Amino acid sequence: MTVKIYIPRDAAALALGAERVATAMADEIAARGLDATIIRNGSRGMHWLEPLVEVETAEGRIAYGPVKASDVASLLDAGLLSGGAHALCLGKTEEVPFLKRQTRLTFARCGVIDPLSLDDYRAHGGLRGLEKAVAMQPAAIVAEVTESGLRGRGGAGFPTGIKWKTVLDAAGARKYIVCNADEGDSGTFADRMIMEGDPFVLIEGMAIAGIATGATKGFVYTRSEYPHAIAAMEQAIEIARAAGVLGASVLGSAHAFDMEVRTGAGAYVCGEETSLLNSLEGKRGIVRAKPPLPAHKGLFDCPTVINNVISLASVPIILDKGATFYRDFGMGRSRGTIPIQIAGNVKHSGLYETAFGLTLGEIVDEIGGGTASGRPVKAVQVGGPLGAYFPRSLFDTPFDYEAFAAKDGLIGHAGIVVFDDTADMLKQARFAMEFCAVESCGKCTPCRIGSTRGVEVADKIAAGIEPEKNRELLADLCNTMKFGSLCALGGFTPYPVMSAMTHFPEDFSPAPVWEAAE
């Protein structure tokens, strides 16, 4: 029987040489006349082991990694096709502790299946949620999603079911489902991994959203920095259309739903939902004032659901297994699972899907294994460029929306970036201001001007110029930005700045060379 070898086509795997590995493997298979085929899967999310090569054996899938092209011949010599022993062998993939301890609901298929095989998708539980949805009343679908406790994974944590209900109840001949796949936060890649590794789950989630709210057209708005995800989504949409999953009659039902992919153009602020809608309409990505809510007047003034990729991709399993199944995971008002993205200076980097509630310390030290550099962890930025820097003393904070808010932080899109003790937190605070200045849409003065001033003030502190006065000025600026900004770009940039200043004061009092000279 033809042996299946899995070599990821996920961008992170490609960035680490997966294409060269796949080419070398194909060449060796041909040269040796072996009966084996290569499947280009998504990533399992163990990025420190990429490129991770797997082989299907009678005992299950056996993993090898990280594999270089130059390892391929020796792997085959060692009996790769039957899961033979080799220095790079990690044993059964599912038994690798990083994977074994996860609860994979949204990412159940990612890295497991051929992302562009609808048969494979079905064989692994795909389309069951949509099959149920086409037979349900829209209000019942919305109720199921509400019951599940699912909250938006894009950052704000707004209950998805309530958003859908608003659109269902809104009058409108035309409604839209917009998927926010702009994923601009540093430290995040969950959306990218789903689009590359299991694109049909996003299509299924969007189709369910369409049926639930009466929307017939969907857009996936993603970033130009994600060419591989764009290609995978576009191919998957075509396949789904040809198979009748999308189109005039979704799975043979009376519901119509179709969708297309749109590409942004390198503006971080276009991840903000109203800016995104303007961008989709072909305008400058300026943030709109609310009200009106997008649910009432969204894309082209029509009622619009706008949800993050992970929110939408979590819907199929909720419909399939029921709201209670999903809601039973998690803590407090944070229900279900969250794909935590562990990034930066960390040993075991990658994606870890688990129920809410692990502490930050467990994530960084136990799962992440500490820093990649081997030096002590100094700070962890949680939630992207608008998220706070946490010191070790806050490592007992559980991963939960409310718990993070109580510590002046946020979960955001669940990316965490680890820094070792060489990090300079004043520099990080300055960067937060600089990033805000570069990416501001320009609508509000505190954001546009305040951030530029913030950079100057940080520079003065670094130069030792009246540090005390300038620290106060920086705090004042943060306060003005926090309360005078229309959206979270200007409004939340104070989080990284203030957390850096509060938790790492020593970095804001550089050797007072200049003062001493006075």
Add this chain to the structure above:
Amino acid sequence: MNIQLPRADVAERTLAIVGELKGLEGPLLPILHEIQDEFGYVPDECLPVIARELNLSRAEVYGVVTFYHDFREHPAGRHVLKLCRAEACQSMGGDRLAERAKALLGIDFHETTPDGAVTLEPVYCLGLCSCSPSAMLDGEVHGRVDDTELEALVAEARR
């Protein structure tokens, strides 16, 4: 990539692109992407054509072009090297790598080498934060970029 066409040809190609995409809902961004793919930047001569065909003012189209970091108003080099400048890459020495790249190429960000070979651009996250620092050379992704790999990338781009 950056074929310098005579003005008339630019207008003609633009018209064809607009004609192809104008039926989309919200066609302006797809049109601008297609134009940049075609010419390597968004030539001035395109703007009046797009404006006329989409019933917009030239200023509106120009406003959109300038809002987005991706759209270039001038041709880029034959190769574009993007280095990630965001936090996860900073935590793994991205700043130092950027300095090294500038020194190797003898240019700053947003500049092109005098021989027209390479344009250096900053990018804020490539979604490769788990294998930082990261880079993209003409759409090809690279993770855990160290000095050796950077030198190889620069050499490749310089060819």
